[in-house]
Amino acid sequence: MSEILKIEHLSKHFGGLKAVNDVNMTVQKGEIHALIGPNGAGKTTLFNLVSGFLTPTSGHVTFDGHDVTGAKPYHLCSKGLVRTYQIVQPFRGMSTLDNVMVGGFTHTNKVSVAREKALRALKITKLENKADVQARSLNLCEQKRLEVARALATEPKLIMLDEVMAGLNPTEVTEVMDIVTGIKELGITVVIIEHIMQAVMSISDNITVISFGEKIAEGKPDEIARNEDVIAVYLGSDYAI
Ligand SMILES: Nc1ncnc2c1ncn2[C@@H]1O[C@H](COP(=O)(O)OP(=O)(O)OP(=O)(O)O)[C@@H](O)[C@H]1O
Ligand SMILES: [Mg+2]
Missing domain, CATH: 1.10.8 (Helicase, Ruva Protein; domain 3)
Known part of the structure; x- marks a missing residue:
């Protein structure tokens, strides 16, 4: 596998608020990579930075071998990077x-x-x-x-999905999980923000966890489910295995 998206030392500060702070994250070609973390952790802001809707305070974004830091959404879309919105x-x-x-x-x-x-x-x-x-x-x-x-x-080569399963009933969540897996099978890389842990754990190849704008963990679903920091700030002991 090779990397399709590389985020290096990416930060976005809104006045004194460090919404995204020095985040590093690498997405491999062809994988489903989840971005999880508590409400207000900075997940959507990270999507906005990568997809060109916000300009980073500092840091770099490389997509498909090109530095695209600060590139506009239509430019990124024409290069194969596209995102959906949390609010339809x-x-x-x-x-x-x-x-x-x-x-x-x-x-x-x-x-x-x-x-x-x-x-x-x-x-x-x-x-x-x-x-x-x-x-x-x-x-x-x-x-x-x-x-x-x-x-x-x-x-797209890379599609970024912001909470596509939020508000859906369990049957609908399963339908959307199948669709997301189907997208991966077409060879399209998926980065997904999602709060529904059963879905995240079953479809993701890798997971990055952020809290208060900072990356606190990265790994395979089973590693994340066992990670004590992640359990403490986000998953709670109910999900621990
Ligand atoms: N344009 C903005 N101006 C000022 N503050 C902002 C702006 N956008 C986001 N924030 C703040 O940045 C922080 C991160 O917000 P963000 O929407 O990225 O969180 P999130 O992880 O997507 O949360 P959720 O799971 O609730 O969707 C929050 O404190 C939010 O209020
Ligand atoms: Mg959000």
Whole structure:
């Protein structure tokens, strides 16, 4: 395996608040890498830094061999790095297919090509039968999958998912876990922020844990589940094995 994403000494300070502080993290090509930690730990801020929505206070981000520190979201997206949002934000008055086609236009301005890419993404996210439905009438699970589909339609090498399972019932969580595993099987690297530990532990190849903006642990799921610092600040003794 080789690395696709390397985060070095990355920091983002908002005034006196060190939302992300000197974080190092490496993601290997083809893996599912989870980023976990308590509420307010800095997970979404880290995603914002990597995906170009925030500029780091200091540090470096290397994607697919290129220094992309401070690069803009559209540039990163065209290079193959894309993310979804913790709060779903579809164009509510547009159909599911049209929403996903927005991503499909990343590498083309041909409607037919964007449509093909969107249909492929809808298939992966099991939304084919919702293609013509207005986004506003989708339930939460479908809206979360729409976010993933829109990102997939850009044909990424690396997709970053911010709490795609939050608020879903156990059956829906299992469905989304299958979709995430399916994305990995297509050869796309996945970085996932998630609070649902059963899901994180079963689908992840590696896990990075942050707390108060700092990395406190990194390892395989079984190592993380046994890590005393992680248990103390996040997992609690219930999850310890
Ligand atoms: N634009 C901003 N300006 C000031 N403070 C911010 C900004 N964005 C985030 N923060 C703060 O940075 C810290 C980290 O927030 P972040 O949203 O990254 O946490 P998180 O780990 O994603 O939490 P959650 O699990 O609740 O989604 C929090 O204290 C938050 O209030
Ligand atoms: Mg967050």
